[in-house]
Amino acid sequence: MTIITVSSYVDCIPEGSLSTARAPFAPWDRRTLPGLFDVEESARRIGNYRWTEMRLFEALGGWVATVPELDVKMVLGRHCYHHAWHAELWTKRLPELREMNVDRMTKPANDEMVAFMNAISEPEAPDQTIEKLVGVYRVLIPRTIAAYTYHLHATSPITDSPTQRSLKHALQDEFEGYCDGEMLLQSLIDTPEKVARAMKRQTELDQIITAAGGITGPGSIGTQPETEEGTV
């Protein structure tokens, strides 16, 4: 067998022909190393995402039978799958981050986050559609968008590119879901009393998730300005 070395390969290029050697990174490729998250931190956050997405899709599925509004019922059914699919994305990513026991990493950021998800899924009565939707679409989904966006920007686009790809897919659903939910709410909130109900519910839940620090705990969207030192 002939082993082709680099020098012999270069020697293979006929004299006078144009070189095909190019810089490994195109001028427009501004990705840098490292990112803010090491493997453990990325996995920890993803474990929190998976826990949150699972609790969310379960609640959305459970609520379908409890809302009388047909259009809301159908949207909840659709979004139930979107969030289950996000949980599946994180189920597949965790073992790639050295966490073979997915369930071990699937946990809430802290006790406040447990209290928050319990509070989100607490309304049941058919006249509480506003309370159900406010919790998801005015509190949890914006927090999820924020945490996913921070992760997308903070992690290394080279080493953690698979997570970024999943984050982008999930974020696309989150944006569309947010719009669906907000438009449903705007159509349901048609009196000053309902405005007050929605605000009260949002305030209650915002206080709990603020205590949690966000869906991955304190630092969900970063805590202090980062430096550019040490990037490659």
Add this chain to the structure above:
Amino acid sequence: MKRHLPETELARDERFRRNKVEDQIFDPRNLAMATRDLGPAQMSVDRPSVSERSRSLMHGIFVGEIQALEGAGRTCFDFDDADAPFALKLDMARQCWDESRHVEISCKLADHMGTDIGEYGESTFLYAAACNTDPVMRLCGVNRALEGLAIDVFSSMKAFGETTEDPILTFCEDWMLADEVTHVKMGSDWMRRLTENDLDRRERALEFQRTVDKVFSLGGFRGESEENPIQITRKFRELAGFSQAECDEIAALAQQAMDDARSMVAAAAAAS
């Protein structure tokens, strides 16, 4: 929110009217209907009642899809991961999305066929089968029995659409049929996986399915003869994981349900 929501608590707007399935089966007018010779029971364009019957069936499909959506959603919520693993819940969540689309489709089809929400009553038998506290029972009762019935119904409606040269009905039923085959297959696969090491549980679940299959053959509504409006569709059932023997069993249960109904009619006629 509590786990295991009873069918009496299903949320509906004011257009919906609830029927009891037993009231439909034991409606005394059925006696008079049964003694009239109306010819083949399949939906046929030369029958004067065909447009009314097809609209009524479409409305039944519409409310059935709502309940299927609700049942799949409840299975996502009602169980711990130990009883219903994440992968099962993921499939149920997927079914939620599919059933949401089916509600949208059947709502538009009902409008296309000239009926409207609430024109006919709603019996909540499908959701009732989804209230079982054992997920395997739910899978057998809903995914294998009632979604299996949906395969038969959609096949018959698709054939009706072809006969009446209605491309919209044919198109929609064909798409929904593809989803139903997937749902029945999910039920078959999960039933086998969850009972792999507990054959007694599997047998109990299959017995529950037989009961549901017999009850919802509705005394001749479904079968394999001209007397049955809805035809058992063996080809799609086999795609969905049913064996030939299981298809034979469903056909026999349907025949038995029709014979039982006839005996009841005869007994009622003799008594009157």
